[in-house]
Amino acid sequence: MGRATNEVFDDWARRGRAAGMERGHFVRGVQALQAIPLQRGAASLDLGCGNGWAARWLAERTGGPSFGVDAAAEMVAEAARVGGEGSSFARAAFEALPFADGGFSQVFSMEALYYADQLDVALCEARRVLRSQGTLTVCTDFFVENPHCHDWPEKMHIPMTLLTEVAWAEAFERAGFSEVTTFRCLDGRPVDPELPEAQRRSQRHFREQVGALAIQGRA
Numbered sequence: 001m002g003r004a005t006n007e008v009f010d011d012w013a014r015r016g017r018a019a020g021m022e023r024g025h026f027v028r029g030v031q032a033l034q035a036i037p038l039q040r041g042a043a044s045l046d047l048g049c050g051n052g053w054a055a056r057w058l059a060e061r062t063g064g065p066s067f068g069v070d071a072a073a074e075m076v077a078e079a080a081r082v083g084g085e086g087s088s089f090a091r092a093a094f095e096a097l098p099f100a101d102g103g104f105s106q107v108f109s110m111e112a113l114y115y116a117d118q119l120d121v122a123l124c125e126a127r128r129v130l131r132s133q134g135t136l137t138v139c140t141d142f143f144v145e146n147p148h149c150h151d152w153p154e155k156m157h158i159p160m161t162l163l164t165e166v167a168w169a170e171a172f173e174r175a176g177f178s179e180v181t182t183f184r185c186l187d188g189r190p191v192d193p194e195l196p197e198a199q200r201r202s203q204r205h206f207r208e209q210v211g212a213l214a215i216q217g218r219a
């Protein structure tokens with residue numbers, strides 16, 4: 001493979017692509033966020049936060065502190081620049097979270113965990129930092145049942161873990177999560193008219209029929 005994942009996303013941040021990811025992910029991601037049984041005043045964590053939009057959403061809805069972590073220093077800088085009351089951001093890898101055990105009531109991740117070098121370790125870390133009965137909610141466009149994403153690792157030249165919906169649920173269970181559920185998040189926005197016809201067809205099929213996969217489990 002090519003460059004390290006964090007270097008790719010440092011470059012994306014420098015080229016102003018963080019806000020574009022927020023625009024691209026928000027409609028589907030917010031459906032997964034809305035499925036979290038939020039604990040008012042309790043702490044939230046967003047893994048692979050990009051520009052920090054989901055951490056801000058969680059801080060606004062819970063009134064509690066919200067943390068976003070990302071391996072790319074430039075993404076963390078962008079998230080901190082945008083700011084947000086109650087939100088803070090730090091550079092960290094999924095596999096070694098700089099937080100004590102049991103400090104969070106909700107952990108969320110959008111379009112990020114499949115970049116983990118060791119997904120099982122990352123899921124165990126998410127569980128470690130959750131209090132008992134806290135929830136992990138992951139939302140991903142990259143999964144086997146989405147036929148439009150299988151070439152992403154080749155296009156991006158970085159490793160990604162491609163799992164089926166069932167395999168995601170099993171990975172949550174291996175990490176110790178219970179009551180694991182999966183659901184899809186469709187996206188009713190019109191497709192981008194600037195795209196070539198074949199890509200418009202794929203985007204429409206993905207948004208209207210496949211949807212993003214959300215997985216939720218209880219610690």
Ligand SMILES: C[S@@+](CC[C@H](N)C(=O)[O-])C[C@H]1O[C@@H](n2cnc3c(N)ncnc32)[C@H](O)[C@@H]1O
Nearest residue numbers: 009021048049050070071072093094110112115
């Ligand atoms: C596709 S972006 C999604 C960003 C954000 N969640 C959003 O929806 O806009 C994936 C993010 O995960 C981060 N990331 C990738 N591998 C990581 C790792 N091992 N630990 C922490 N962050 C990582 C990347 O730097 C990048 O910012």
